[in-house]
Amino acid sequence: MSLKIREFSATPEDIAAVVEIDNLCDPEHQYTAEQFRYDLENFDTKKYVLRYYLAEKDERVVGYACYHHMPHRFEPKRFWVWVGVHPAFQGQGIGSALYERILSDLRKLSARWLHTSARETWTKSREFLEKRGFQEVMRSWESWLDVRSFDFSRFQRYLEEAKAVGVTFATLAEESEKEAKWPEKIYDLHTAIMADVPSSSPYTPPPLDHFRRTLIENPDLLPDGFFIAKVGEEYVGESFVFRVPAEPGHLTQGLTGVRREHRGKGIAMALKLHVIRYAQEKGYTLIKTWNATNNIPMLAINEKLGFVRQPAWIEYQKTLG
Ligand SMILES: CC(C)(COP(=O)(O)OP(=O)(O)OC[C@H]1O[C@@H](n2cnc3c(N)ncnc32)[C@H](O)[C@@H]1OP(=O)(O)O)[C@@H](O)C(=O)NCCC(=O)NCCS
Numbered sequence: 001m002s003l004k005i006r007e008f009s010a011t012p013e014d015i016a017a018v019v020e021i022d023n024l025c026d027p028e029h030q031y032t033a034e035q036f037r038y039d040l041e042n043f044d045t046k047k048y049v050l051r052y053y054l055a056e057k058d059e060r061v062v063g064y065a066c067y068h069h070m071p072h073r074f075e076p077k078r079f080w081v082w083v084g085v086h087p088a089f090q091g092q093g094i095g096s097a098l099y100e101r102i103l104s105d106l107r108k109l110s111a112r113w114l115h116t117s118a119r120e121t122w123t124k125s126r127e128f129l130e131k132r133g134f135q136e137v138m139r140s141w142e143s144w145l146d147v148r149s150f151d152f153s154r155f156q157r158y159l160e161e162a163k164a165v166g167v168t169f170a171t172l173a174e175e176s177e178k179e180a181k182w183p184e185k186i187y188d189l190h191t192a193i194m195a196d197v198p199s200s201s202p203y204t205p206p207p208l209d210h211f212r213r214t215l216i217e218n219p220d221l222l223p224d225g226f227f228i229a230k231v232g233e234e235y236v237g238e239s240f241v242f243r244v245p246a247e248p249g250h251l252t253q254g255l256t257g258v259r260r261e262h263r264g265k266g267i268a269m270a271l272k273l274h275v276i277r278y279a280q281e282k283g284y285t286l287i288k289t290w291n292a293t294n295n296i297p298m299l300a301i302n303e304k305l306g307f308v309r310q311p312a313w314i315e316y317q318k319t320l321g
Pocket of ligand 1 (some may be wrong): 053160193194196197199255256257258261263264265266267268269270290291292293296297298300
């Protein structure tokens with residue numbers, strides 16, 4: 001039977017099909033239908049484009065493709081693209097057909113830059129992208145820390161140093177109880193730090209309400225595992241984690257960052273130590289993090305803490321003529 005490419009609709013069946021393919025293509029990062037629905041419903045489609053297509057064979061979904069603007073790196077002509085084919089149906093032209101489908105849309109939208117990623121170990125995916133003119137623009141190391149055996153005694157000095165320069169630590173859960181302006185303060189901190197995270201295209205701060213919906217109100221964000229470094233009442237640094245519903249025991253590291261004028265005082269190290277202690281106390285086993293290979297300070301911190309490098313992620317870009 002021939003291949004049919006059709007539009008995605010946000011039904012439980014279509015969502016389950018996309019999530020199943022994602023999880024089969026990337027078994028080390030498991031995703032749930034609830035997470036997919038949350039991300040979909042909180043993507044601002046009034047401002048940004050987002051579109052999914054499904055590939056069907058004998059009425060079974062065997063692949064999907066999507067393209068969307070990047071709210072954190074917004075440029076009307078810049079899109080993130082993704083094609084995923086069920087492993088049992090790979091090598092049959094399905095990915096190519098899906099890619100052609102989205103490319104035709106993207107040309108109509110006057111897209112100029114397409115971005116995507118593949119793991120360095122995903123040989124077939126990399127060949128697929130490179131054959132289609134995608135070029136590597138940056139790499140990130142994924143690193144894992146087993147928190148069960150973490151030895152805090154080796155790092156005590158960072159907590160003492162931070163204290164000596166007047167830095168205190170609070171969680172988002174605590175701040176949201178006692179600081180009326182916490183949303184604006186955390187937004188201001190986060191957007192200032194994000195501008196300094198290495199990226200292949202410039203950071204664009206999303207509006208405050210988008211920040212609230214996608215980060216602060218994200219059901220997987222852990223407010224008592226969200227640490228804020230303060231000098232007086234000023235927020236100067238943050239480090240936070242998300243639970244991973246489909247991977248009990250695992251946490252995903254969100255942004256760790258310190259305002260420029262407060263760097264080099266051990267604050268980032270102290271923030272990460274708070275996160276690791278939280279993970280241990282709550283019975284988590286593993287923290288997964290991602291760092292650009294040119295993010296020297298962050299890599300130095302994670303190496304000192306004992307994070308173990310996994311295969312890198314390669315970000316690709318294609319420029320359309
Ligand atoms: C990465 C960042 C959080 C570091 O914050 P910081 O508070 O200055 O870091 P600390 O003072 O805690 O540094 C701790 C250790 O990291 C190392 N380090 C920090 N900055 C470094 C640099 N520029 N080069 C090399 N090593 C560095 C130091 O070796 C230090 O350890 P030591 O005192 O034992 O020698 C900060 O540079 C930042 O906010 N960057 C932008 C946000 C970002 O990229 N976050 C990560 C996204 S994945």
